[in-house]
Amino acid sequence: MTDMFFTKVPVITIDGPSGSGKGTIASLLANQLGWHLLDSGSLYRLTALAAQIHGVDLADEDNLKVLAAHLDVQFVAATESEPAKIILEGERVERAIRAEDISLLASQVAAITQVRQALLERQRAFAEAPGLVSDGRDMGTVVFPKAPLKIYLTASAEVRAERRFKQLKESGFSANIDQILEDICARDERDMKRVSAPLKPAEDAIIIDTSRLTVTEVVTKVMAEVEARGL
Ligand SMILES: Nc1ncnc2c1ncn2[C@@H]1O[C@H](COP(=O)(O)OP(=O)(O)OP(=O)(O)O)[C@@H](O)[C@H]1O
Ligand SMILES: Nc1ccn([C@H]2C[C@H](O)[C@@H](COP(=O)(O)O)O2)c(=O)n1
16 A cells, blocks of 8 residues: 555655755755655654753664654644744744754664654655655665655765854854764764664665755756656
8 A cells, every 4th residue: 555655646855965956956956846845854853852842862763663653742833924834832942953062962862773764654654746855864775765766965074064064153153163073973973873764865766966956956957857858
């Protein structure tokens, strides 16, 4: 039944390391196509934030799994007058889940197999007509292995650190470029080397190095692949 469902609803997966531009490109693409959007990293971030709020230790995998399976979260799409909202247990958290401590915690939580399994069906449920653009680390390899278009974005660690530094400053967070670069490298290592669903391109993914490309250039490249497949 699951297989039938996935072949009926087109999914474009966008995977890659932190700061490669997945979220930016996925959001622009979903808007352009009028499709749904899944920012799967937000689910790991929400699990990390919920663990912090409820004082659940990283070593307590059973309770982390329960937290992930029962996340009380609402995603409210942006309107013309209001930005998108993420509400966890009644509180707006779209800013809180982007803080650097939650980024690091999310990467640790995401290495836990039980947590990944608890979030799997929740992610697949986002695949609704007319289609879904999903971004993350294992969208093309594990969550939507039959997606008709899989993109893997990458960029040098230095470029990604520079982007994250700018992004944090613009959002009013204090930031240190050397620390960000160190954190990005640590996160890459953990995301790529973990046993469960490690970050890697799917065999049939199209790999785009965004280090020297503008956002518009990346979108244009991806849209050419969308059109080539008649999606
Ligand atoms: N090609 C690009 N050129 C310049 N800046 C970019 C490019 N792509 C993304 N950015 C900027 O880099 C920052 C990080 O991008 P984004 O959040 O999309 O990355 P990400 O891969 O989704 O990261 P994460 O996985 O950590 O959420 C944003 O401020 C975004 O505007
Ligand atoms: N499908 C996914 C999505 C995210 N993660 C991990 C990777 C990061 O360490 C963390 C937060 O993700 P981000 O918001 O930075 O994209 O969650 C993952 O393992 N699998």
